[in-house]
Amino acid sequence: MDNRRNFILKSALGAGGLALGLSAKSYGRIMGANDRIHIAFIGLGRRVGAYYDILHKDYNVELSYLCDVKASQRTKAAADLGDRISYKPKQTDDVREVIADKKVDAILNATPDHWHAPGAWMAMEAGKHVYVEKPCGHNPREGELLVHFQQKYDRVVQMGNQQRSAPRSIEVIKEIHKGAIGRAYKAIAFYSNGRGEVPVPKAAPPPEDLNWELFQGPAPRESYRHDTWDYNWHWYGWKWGTAETGNNATHELDIARWALQVDFPEYVHVDASKQHFVDDGWEMYDTMYATFDFGNDRVINWDGKSRNAFQTYGSDRGTIIYGTEGSVFVNRNGYRMFDRYGKQVSEGLGNGDEQGTALGGGGSMSTLHLNNFFETIRGKEKLNSPIDEGAKSTLLCHLANIAYRKKKAFKVNPENGHIDDADAMKLWGREYEPGWEPKV
Numbered sequence: 001m002d003n004r005r006n007f008i009l010k011s012a013l014g015a016g017g018l019a020l021g022l023s024a025k026s027y028g029r030i031m032g033a034n035d036r037i038h039i040a041f042i043g044l045g046r047r048v049g050a051y052y053d054i055l056h057k058d059y060n061v062e063l064s065y066l067c068d069v070k071a072s073q074r075t076k077a078a079a080d081l082g083d084r085i086s087y088k089p090k091q092t093d094d095v096r097e098v099i100a101d102k103k104v105d106a107i108l109n110a111t112p113d114h115w116h117a118p119g120a121w122m123a124m125e126a127g128k129h130v131y132v133e134k135p136c137g138h139n140p141r142e143g144e145l146l147v148h149f150q151q152k153y154d155r156v157v158q159m160g161n162q163q164r165s166a167p168r169s170i171e172v173i174k175e176i177h178k179g180a181i182g183r184a185y186k187a188i189a190f191y192s193n194g195r196g197e198v199p200v201p202k203a204a205p206p207p208e209d210l211n212w213e214l215f216q217g218p219a220p221r222e223s224y225r226h227d228t229w230d231y232n233w234h235w236y237g238w239k240w241g242t243a244e245t246g247n248n249a250t251h252e253l254d255i256a257r258w259a260l261q262v263d264f265p266e267y268v269h270v271d272a273s274k275q276h277f278v279d280d281g282w283e284m285y286d287t288m289y290a291t292f293d294f295g296n297d298r299v300i301n302w303d304g305k306s307r308n309a310f311q312t313y314g315s316d317r318g319t320i321i322y323g324t325e326g327s328v329f330v331n332r333n334g335y336r337m338f339d340r341y342g343k344q345v346s347e348g349l350g351n352g353d354e355q356g357t358a359l360g361g362g363g364s365m366s367t368l369h370l371n372n373f374f375e376t377i378r379g380k381e382k383l384n385s386p387i388d389e390g391a392k393s394t395l396l397c398h399l400a401n402i403a404y405r406k407k408k409a410f411k412v413n414p415e416n417g418h419i420d421d422a423d424a425m426k427l428w429g430r431e432y433e434p435g436w437e438p439k440v
Contacts, residue, residue, distance in 0.1 A: 181323030
Protein backbone atom coordinates (compact mmCIF):
# COMPACT_ATOMS: atom_id res chain seq x y z
CA MET A 1 0.00 0.00 0.00
CA ASP A 2 2.87 2.38 0.81
CA ASN A 3 4.37 1.76 -2.64
CA ARG A 4 1.02 2.36 -4.31
CA ARG A 5 0.46 5.61 -2.44
CA ASN A 6 4.00 6.77 -3.24
CA PHE A 7 3.33 6.06 -6.90
CA ILE A 8 0.09 8.07 -6.77
CA LEU A 9 1.85 10.92 -5.01
CA LYS A 10 4.74 11.03 -7.52
CA SER A 11 2.33 10.90 -10.45
CA ALA A 12 0.27 13.74 -9.00
CA LEU A 13 3.34 15.85 -8.39
CA GLY A 14 4.52 15.24 -11.93
CA ALA A 15 1.11 16.21 -13.28
CA GLY A 16 1.04 19.60 -11.65
CA GLY A 17 1.65 19.51 -7.93
CA LEU A 18 5.18 20.86 -8.14
CA ALA A 19 4.08 23.42 -10.69
CA LEU A 20 1.77 24.79 -8.00
CA GLY A 21 4.70 25.13 -5.63
CA LEU A 22 3.57 22.35 -3.29
CA SER A 23 6.03 20.15 -1.47
CA ALA A 24 5.66 16.38 -1.57
CA LYS A 25 4.60 16.43 2.09
CA SER A 26 1.88 19.06 1.68
CA TYR A 27 0.58 17.55 -1.54
CA GLY A 28 0.47 14.17 0.17
CA ARG A 29 -1.85 15.59 2.80
CA ILE A 30 -4.24 16.78 0.08
CA MET A 31 -4.19 13.42 -1.67
CA GLY A 32 -4.78 11.62 1.61
CA ALA A 33 -7.73 13.83 2.48
CA ASN A 34 -9.31 13.32 -0.93
CA ASP A 35 -8.89 9.55 -0.62
CA ARG A 36 -10.10 9.32 2.99
CA ILE A 37 -13.32 7.46 3.79
CA HIS A 38 -15.38 8.59 6.75
CA ILE A 39 -17.00 5.62 8.44
CA ALA A 40 -19.28 4.75 11.34
CA PHE A 41 -19.34 1.64 13.51
CA ILE A 42 -22.96 0.60 14.05
CA GLY A 43 -23.29 -1.98 16.82
CA LEU A 44 -20.42 -2.17 19.30
CA GLY A 45 -20.70 -5.68 20.69
CA ARG A 46 -18.28 -8.56 20.28
CA ARG A 47 -17.76 -8.14 16.54
CA VAL A 48 -16.60 -4.52 16.57
CA GLY A 49 -13.09 -5.48 17.70
CA ALA A 50 -12.59 -7.08 14.27
CA TYR A 51 -12.77 -3.57 12.78
CA TYR A 52 -10.09 -1.89 14.83
CA ASP A 53 -7.12 -2.74 12.61
CA ILE A 54 -8.54 -0.80 9.68
CA LEU A 55 -8.15 2.40 11.69
CA HIS A 56 -4.40 2.22 11.06
CA LYS A 57 -3.23 5.17 8.98
CA ASP A 58 -2.38 2.92 6.02
CA TYR A 59 -6.08 2.32 5.35
CA ASN A 60 -6.86 6.07 5.30
CA VAL A 61 -10.26 5.93 6.99
CA GLU A 62 -11.62 8.18 9.71
CA LEU A 63 -14.06 6.93 12.32
CA SER A 64 -16.78 9.54 12.60
CA TYR A 65 -19.24 7.70 14.88
CA LEU A 66 -19.54 5.02 17.51
CA CYS A 67 -23.20 3.99 17.51
CA ASP A 68 -24.86 1.52 19.87
CA VAL A 69 -28.16 1.36 21.73
CA LYS A 70 -26.33 0.62 25.00
CA ALA A 71 -24.28 3.41 26.53
CA SER A 72 -21.75 1.09 28.19
CA GLN A 73 -20.94 -0.42 24.80
CA ARG A 74 -20.11 3.02 23.45
CA THR A 75 -17.97 3.81 26.47
CA LYS A 76 -16.08 0.54 26.20
CA ALA A 77 -15.42 0.93 22.47
CA ALA A 78 -14.18 4.49 22.97
CA ALA A 79 -11.80 3.27 25.69
CA ASP A 80 -10.57 0.38 23.54
CA LEU A 81 -9.77 2.81 20.74
CA GLY A 82 -7.96 5.25 22.99
CA ASP A 83 -4.44 4.34 21.86
CA ARG A 84 -5.38 3.58 18.25
CA ILE A 85 -6.67 6.96 17.11
CA SER A 86 -5.77 10.50 18.12
CA TYR A 87 -9.30 11.92 17.87
CA LYS A 88 -12.66 11.22 19.46
CA PRO A 89 -15.52 9.96 17.28
CA LYS A 90 -19.01 11.18 18.04
CA GLN A 91 -21.20 8.84 20.08
CA THR A 92 -24.90 8.16 19.62
CA ASP A 93 -27.50 5.49 20.24
CA ASP A 94 -29.47 6.24 17.07
CA VAL A 95 -28.33 5.04 13.64
CA ARG A 96 -30.65 7.60 12.08
CA GLU A 97 -28.41 10.37 13.39
CA VAL A 98 -25.43 8.72 11.73
CA ILE A 99 -27.00 8.25 8.33
CA ALA A 100 -28.32 11.82 8.36
CA ASP A 101 -24.75 13.12 8.58
CA LYS A 102 -23.62 13.85 5.02
CA LYS A 103 -19.97 13.62 6.02
CA VAL A 104 -20.28 9.87 6.64
CA ASP A 105 -19.38 7.86 3.55
CA ALA A 106 -19.95 4.32 4.79
CA ILE A 107 -21.33 2.35 7.72
CA LEU A 108 -20.06 -0.92 9.15
CA ASN A 109 -23.17 -2.67 10.42
CA ALA A 110 -22.56 -5.16 13.26
CA THR A 111 -25.98 -4.94 14.90
CA PRO A 112 -28.21 -7.93 15.81
CA ASP A 113 -29.63 -9.82 12.84
CA HIS A 114 -33.02 -8.09 12.79
CA TRP A 115 -31.24 -4.77 12.19
CA HIS A 116 -28.84 -5.91 9.42
CA ALA A 117 -30.98 -5.30 6.35
CA PRO A 118 -33.03 -2.31 7.62
CA GLY A 119 -29.87 -0.54 8.76
CA ALA A 120 -28.28 -1.26 5.39
CA TRP A 121 -31.12 -0.02 3.21
CA MET A 122 -31.66 3.09 5.36
CA ALA A 123 -27.99 3.90 4.84
CA MET A 124 -28.20 3.31 1.09
CA GLU A 125 -31.22 5.60 0.86
CA ALA A 126 -29.05 8.28 2.46
CA GLY A 127 -26.26 7.70 -0.06
CA LYS A 128 -23.96 5.62 2.15
CA HIS A 129 -21.94 2.56 1.24
CA VAL A 130 -22.52 -0.44 3.50
CA TYR A 131 -20.49 -3.26 5.00
CA VAL A 132 -23.10 -5.52 6.62
CA GLU A 133 -22.26 -8.49 8.77
CA LYS A 134 -23.66 -11.92 8.04
CA PRO A 135 -26.41 -12.89 7.71
CA CYS A 136 -27.17 -9.95 5.44
CA GLY A 137 -30.90 -10.25 6.21
CA HIS A 138 -33.22 -11.65 8.85
CA ASN A 139 -35.30 -13.51 6.24
CA PRO A 140 -35.24 -14.28 2.50
CA ARG A 141 -37.25 -11.22 1.49
CA GLU A 142 -34.68 -8.92 3.06
CA GLY A 143 -31.95 -10.42 0.88
CA GLU A 144 -34.03 -9.56 -2.17
CA LEU A 145 -34.60 -6.06 -0.82
CA LEU A 146 -30.89 -5.44 -0.26
CA VAL A 147 -30.14 -6.35 -3.86
CA HIS A 148 -32.98 -4.08 -4.99
CA PHE A 149 -31.72 -1.10 -2.96
CA GLN A 150 -28.11 -1.66 -4.03
CA GLN A 151 -29.12 -1.56 -7.67
CA LYS A 152 -31.42 1.42 -7.14
CA TYR A 153 -28.86 3.58 -5.32
CA ASP A 154 -25.69 2.13 -6.91
CA ARG A 155 -23.86 1.86 -3.60
CA VAL A 156 -20.98 -0.46 -2.66
CA VAL A 157 -22.48 -3.14 -0.41
CA GLN A 158 -20.46 -6.07 0.91
CA MET A 159 -21.44 -8.80 3.36
CA GLY A 160 -19.05 -9.80 6.13
CA ASN A 161 -18.27 -13.29 4.80
CA GLN A 162 -14.59 -12.51 5.15
CA GLN A 163 -13.22 -15.82 3.89
CA ARG A 164 -14.01 -14.54 0.38
CA SER A 165 -10.96 -12.30 0.86
CA ALA A 166 -8.63 -14.95 2.28
CA PRO A 167 -5.75 -15.40 -0.21
CA ARG A 168 -5.54 -19.18 0.25
CA SER A 169 -9.29 -19.61 -0.16
CA ILE A 170 -9.24 -17.53 -3.35
CA GLU A 171 -6.28 -19.58 -4.58
CA VAL A 172 -7.85 -23.01 -4.04
CA ILE A 173 -11.28 -22.02 -5.38
CA LYS A 174 -9.59 -20.89 -8.59
CA GLU A 175 -7.86 -24.27 -8.80
CA ILE A 176 -11.14 -26.10 -8.24
CA HIS A 177 -12.78 -24.06 -10.99
CA LYS A 178 -9.89 -24.95 -13.31
CA GLY A 179 -10.59 -28.65 -12.71
CA ALA A 180 -7.89 -29.51 -10.16
CA ILE A 181 -10.19 -32.12 -8.57
CA GLY A 182 -12.24 -32.84 -11.67
CA ARG A 183 -15.89 -31.86 -11.55
CA ALA A 184 -16.78 -30.65 -8.07
CA TYR A 185 -20.05 -32.32 -7.14
CA LYS A 186 -20.45 -32.21 -3.35
CA ALA A 187 -19.49 -30.04 -0.41
CA ILE A 188 -19.88 -30.52 3.32
CA ALA A 189 -19.86 -27.31 5.33
CA PHE A 190 -19.46 -27.83 9.06
CA TYR A 191 -19.23 -26.14 12.44
CA SER A 192 -18.69 -27.61 15.93
CA ASN A 193 -18.86 -25.53 19.09
CA GLY A 194 -19.33 -26.22 22.79
CA ARG A 195 -21.81 -23.51 23.70
CA GLY A 196 -23.16 -23.93 27.21
CA GLU A 197 -26.47 -23.57 28.98
CA VAL A 198 -28.32 -20.25 28.62
CA PRO A 199 -30.75 -18.75 31.15
CA VAL A 200 -34.47 -19.13 30.76
CA PRO A 201 -35.50 -15.56 29.87
CA LYS A 202 -37.75 -13.87 32.43
CA ALA A 203 -39.61 -10.58 32.37
CA ALA A 204 -37.35 -7.80 33.66
CA PRO A 205 -36.81 -4.08 33.25
CA PRO A 206 -34.30 -3.23 30.52
CA PRO A 207 -30.80 -2.27 31.68
CA GLU A 208 -30.78 1.41 32.61
CA ASP A 209 -28.35 2.34 29.86
CA LEU A 210 -30.11 0.33 27.10
CA ASN A 211 -32.43 2.04 24.64
CA TRP A 212 -34.83 -0.92 24.35
CA GLU A 213 -37.02 0.97 21.89
CA LEU A 214 -34.13 1.37 19.45
CA PHE A 215 -32.82 -2.14 20.07
CA GLN A 216 -36.17 -3.40 18.76
CA GLY A 217 -36.14 -0.88 15.91
CA PRO A 218 -37.88 -2.49 12.93
CA ALA A 219 -39.23 -5.43 14.99
CA PRO A 220 -42.73 -5.39 16.52
CA ARG A 221 -42.67 -4.30 20.15
CA GLU A 222 -42.57 -6.61 23.15
CA SER A 223 -41.61 -6.36 26.82
CA TYR A 224 -37.99 -6.89 27.76
CA ARG A 225 -36.76 -10.24 29.04
CA HIS A 226 -33.60 -10.64 31.09
CA ASP A 227 -30.34 -10.65 29.13
CA THR A 228 -31.95 -10.51 25.70
CA TRP A 229 -29.64 -7.73 24.54
CA ASP A 230 -26.42 -9.63 25.35
CA TYR A 231 -25.87 -12.23 22.60
CA ASN A 232 -28.68 -14.50 23.84
CA TRP A 233 -31.01 -12.76 21.40
CA HIS A 234 -29.54 -15.34 18.98
CA TRP A 235 -31.45 -18.12 20.77
CA TYR A 236 -34.48 -16.33 22.25
CA GLY A 237 -37.01 -16.91 19.50
CA TRP A 238 -37.06 -15.85 15.86
CA LYS A 239 -37.79 -12.14 16.20
CA TRP A 240 -34.15 -11.12 16.61
CA GLY A 241 -31.90 -13.91 15.42
CA THR A 242 -31.54 -16.58 12.75
CA ALA A 243 -30.26 -19.45 14.95
CA GLU A 244 -26.82 -21.00 14.52
CA THR A 245 -27.33 -21.54 10.81
CA GLY A 246 -27.76 -17.84 10.16
CA ASN A 247 -25.16 -17.01 12.76
CA ASN A 248 -22.35 -19.21 11.45
CA ALA A 249 -23.33 -21.48 8.55
CA THR A 250 -23.35 -18.45 6.27
CA HIS A 251 -19.55 -18.55 6.15
CA GLU A 252 -19.00 -22.18 5.22
CA LEU A 253 -22.10 -22.49 3.02
CA ASP A 254 -20.75 -19.53 1.10
CA ILE A 255 -17.46 -21.33 0.47
CA ALA A 256 -19.34 -24.48 -0.58
CA ARG A 257 -21.57 -22.60 -3.00
CA TRP A 258 -18.59 -20.68 -4.39
CA ALA A 259 -16.63 -23.88 -4.98
CA LEU A 260 -19.51 -25.71 -6.66
CA GLN A 261 -20.54 -22.62 -8.69
CA VAL A 262 -24.21 -22.97 -7.80
CA ASP A 263 -26.85 -20.39 -7.00
CA PHE A 264 -30.26 -21.64 -5.84
CA PRO A 265 -31.09 -25.22 -4.81
CA GLU A 266 -33.95 -27.34 -6.12
CA TYR A 267 -34.75 -29.19 -2.91
CA VAL A 268 -34.10 -28.63 0.82
CA HIS A 269 -34.30 -31.14 3.64
CA VAL A 270 -33.15 -30.82 7.26
CA ASP A 271 -32.76 -32.98 10.33
CA ALA A 272 -32.64 -30.58 13.25
CA SER A 273 -33.52 -30.56 16.94
CA LYS A 274 -32.55 -29.29 20.36
CA GLN A 275 -30.38 -32.00 21.90
CA HIS A 276 -28.54 -30.31 24.79
CA PHE A 277 -29.73 -28.62 28.01
CA VAL A 278 -33.28 -29.31 26.96
CA ASP A 279 -34.83 -27.21 29.74
CA ASP A 280 -32.73 -24.08 29.31
CA GLY A 281 -33.69 -20.88 27.52
CA TRP A 282 -32.46 -21.90 24.06
CA GLU A 283 -35.64 -21.79 21.97
CA MET A 284 -34.62 -23.48 18.71
CA TYR A 285 -32.45 -26.33 17.46
CA ASP A 286 -28.83 -26.62 18.51
CA THR A 287 -28.02 -29.48 16.12
CA MET A 288 -28.73 -29.53 12.38
CA TYR A 289 -27.85 -31.57 9.33
CA ALA A 290 -29.19 -29.91 6.20
CA THR A 291 -29.16 -31.05 2.58
CA PHE A 292 -29.41 -28.71 -0.39
CA ASP A 293 -29.86 -30.46 -3.73
CA PHE A 294 -28.83 -28.48 -6.79
CA GLY A 295 -29.10 -29.31 -10.45
CA ASN A 296 -26.45 -31.29 -12.32
CA ASP A 297 -26.05 -33.80 -9.47
CA ARG A 298 -24.53 -31.30 -7.07
CA VAL A 299 -25.28 -31.22 -3.37
CA ILE A 300 -24.25 -29.21 -0.31
CA ASN A 301 -24.61 -30.47 3.24
CA TRP A 302 -24.48 -28.40 6.42
CA ASP A 303 -23.40 -30.20 9.58
CA GLY A 304 -23.88 -27.76 12.43
CA LYS A 305 -23.36 -28.64 16.08
CA SER A 306 -23.71 -25.66 18.41
CA ARG A 307 -23.20 -27.49 21.69
CA ASN A 308 -21.20 -30.58 20.82
CA ALA A 309 -17.63 -29.62 20.09
CA PHE A 310 -16.53 -32.99 18.70
CA GLN A 311 -14.50 -32.21 15.59
CA THR A 312 -16.04 -34.69 13.17
CA TYR A 313 -13.92 -33.43 10.27
CA GLY A 314 -10.72 -32.63 12.18
CA SER A 315 -11.44 -28.93 12.67
CA ASP A 316 -13.97 -26.78 14.48
CA ARG A 317 -15.21 -25.34 11.19
CA GLY A 318 -14.51 -25.57 7.49
CA THR A 319 -15.63 -27.01 4.17
CA ILE A 320 -14.80 -30.23 2.31
CA ILE A 321 -15.27 -30.22 -1.47
CA TYR A 322 -15.46 -33.52 -3.33
CA GLY A 323 -14.64 -33.82 -7.03
CA THR A 324 -14.51 -36.65 -9.53
CA GLU A 325 -10.68 -36.67 -9.34
CA GLY A 326 -9.96 -35.54 -5.81
CA SER A 327 -11.00 -33.53 -2.77
CA VAL A 328 -10.16 -30.33 -0.94
CA PHE A 329 -10.32 -29.46 2.74
CA VAL A 330 -10.44 -25.70 3.29
CA ASN A 331 -10.89 -23.58 6.38
CA ARG A 332 -9.72 -20.25 7.71
CA ASN A 333 -6.16 -21.52 8.07
CA GLY A 334 -5.71 -22.61 4.46
CA TYR A 335 -6.34 -25.74 2.42
CA ARG A 336 -5.16 -29.25 1.66
CA MET A 337 -5.82 -30.91 -1.69
CA PHE A 338 -6.01 -34.69 -2.17
CA ASP A 339 -6.19 -36.96 -5.17
CA ARG A 340 -8.97 -39.51 -5.66
CA TYR A 341 -7.07 -42.07 -3.59
CA GLY A 342 -6.80 -39.76 -0.58
CA LYS A 343 -3.15 -38.82 -1.05
CA GLN A 344 -2.34 -35.19 -0.34
CA VAL A 345 -1.01 -33.53 -3.47
CA SER A 346 -0.75 -29.88 -2.40
CA GLU A 347 -1.48 -27.46 0.39
CA GLY A 348 -1.67 -23.77 1.00
CA LEU A 349 -1.38 -22.74 4.61
CA GLY A 350 -2.25 -19.22 5.58
CA ASN A 351 -0.31 -17.10 8.04
CA GLY A 352 -3.33 -15.15 9.27
CA ASP A 353 -4.94 -15.08 12.68
CA GLU A 354 -8.65 -15.17 11.87
CA GLN A 355 -10.53 -16.68 14.78
CA GLY A 356 -12.67 -19.78 14.40
CA THR A 357 -15.51 -20.31 16.87
CA ALA A 358 -14.53 -17.57 19.34
CA LEU A 359 -17.29 -15.04 19.98
CA GLY A 360 -16.97 -12.07 17.66
CA GLY A 361 -14.18 -13.51 15.58
CA GLY A 362 -11.83 -11.13 13.86
CA GLY A 363 -8.33 -11.21 12.44
CA SER A 364 -6.42 -10.70 9.22
CA MET A 365 -9.17 -12.03 6.91
CA SER A 366 -11.64 -9.51 8.32
CA THR A 367 -9.11 -6.73 7.74
CA LEU A 368 -8.51 -7.85 4.14
CA HIS A 369 -12.25 -8.02 3.50
CA LEU A 370 -12.83 -4.55 4.91
CA ASN A 371 -9.95 -3.13 2.88
CA ASN A 372 -11.43 -4.70 -0.24
CA PHE A 373 -14.66 -2.82 0.60
CA PHE A 374 -12.80 0.48 1.01
CA GLU A 375 -10.72 0.05 -2.15
CA THR A 376 -13.88 -0.72 -4.11
CA ILE A 377 -15.42 2.52 -2.88
CA ARG A 378 -12.27 4.26 -4.15
CA GLY A 379 -12.70 2.54 -7.52
CA LYS A 380 -9.46 0.58 -7.26
CA GLU A 381 -10.80 -2.95 -6.69
CA LYS A 382 -13.92 -5.04 -7.21
CA LEU A 383 -15.88 -6.48 -4.31
CA ASN A 384 -14.96 -10.00 -3.31
CA SER A 385 -18.49 -10.54 -2.04
CA PRO A 386 -21.05 -8.25 -3.69
CA ILE A 387 -24.38 -8.29 -1.94
CA ASP A 388 -26.16 -10.37 -4.57
CA GLU A 389 -23.67 -13.17 -3.87
CA GLY A 390 -23.94 -12.69 -0.12
CA ALA A 391 -27.72 -12.84 -0.31
CA LYS A 392 -27.63 -16.16 -2.19
CA SER A 393 -25.46 -17.77 0.48
CA THR A 394 -27.58 -16.31 3.26
CA LEU A 395 -30.69 -17.68 1.57
CA LEU A 396 -29.46 -21.24 2.11
CA CYS A 397 -29.46 -20.55 5.86
CA HIS A 398 -32.98 -19.15 5.74
CA LEU A 399 -34.25 -22.10 3.72
CA ALA A 400 -32.81 -24.51 6.29
CA ASN A 401 -34.42 -22.55 9.12
CA ILE A 402 -37.79 -22.51 7.36
CA ALA A 403 -37.61 -26.26 6.76
CA TYR A 404 -36.95 -26.75 10.48
CA ARG A 405 -39.71 -24.39 11.60
CA LYS A 406 -42.27 -25.92 9.26
CA LYS A 407 -41.06 -29.47 9.92
CA LYS A 408 -41.02 -30.30 6.24
CA ALA A 409 -38.81 -30.64 3.19
CA PHE A 410 -39.73 -28.68 0.08
CA LYS A 411 -38.89 -27.95 -3.52
CA VAL A 412 -37.30 -24.65 -4.47
CA ASN A 413 -37.43 -22.68 -7.71
CA PRO A 414 -33.83 -22.84 -8.98
CA GLU A 415 -34.32 -19.59 -10.89
CA ASN A 416 -35.00 -17.33 -7.89
CA GLY A 417 -34.81 -19.43 -4.71
CA HIS A 418 -38.52 -19.16 -3.92
CA ILE A 419 -40.09 -22.08 -2.05
CA ASP A 420 -42.61 -24.23 -3.92
CA ASP A 421 -44.83 -24.54 -0.85
CA ALA A 422 -47.40 -21.90 0.11
CA ASP A 423 -47.23 -22.70 3.81
CA ALA A 424 -43.44 -22.46 3.95
CA MET A 425 -43.52 -19.22 1.94
CA LYS A 426 -45.38 -17.61 4.85
CA LEU A 427 -41.94 -17.30 6.49
CA TRP A 428 -40.35 -15.65 3.45
CA GLY A 429 -40.63 -12.22 5.09
CA ARG A 430 -41.57 -10.77 8.47
CA GLU A 431 -43.78 -8.21 10.14
CA TYR A 432 -42.34 -4.75 10.85
CA GLU A 433 -43.15 -2.26 13.54
CA PRO A 434 -45.39 0.41 11.91
CA GLY A 435 -43.24 3.15 10.44
CA TRP A 436 -40.22 0.89 9.94
CA GLU A 437 -41.39 -0.90 6.80
CA PRO A 438 -39.03 -0.84 3.79
CA LYS A 439 -39.97 1.82 1.24
CA VAL A 440 -39.68 -0.13 -1.99
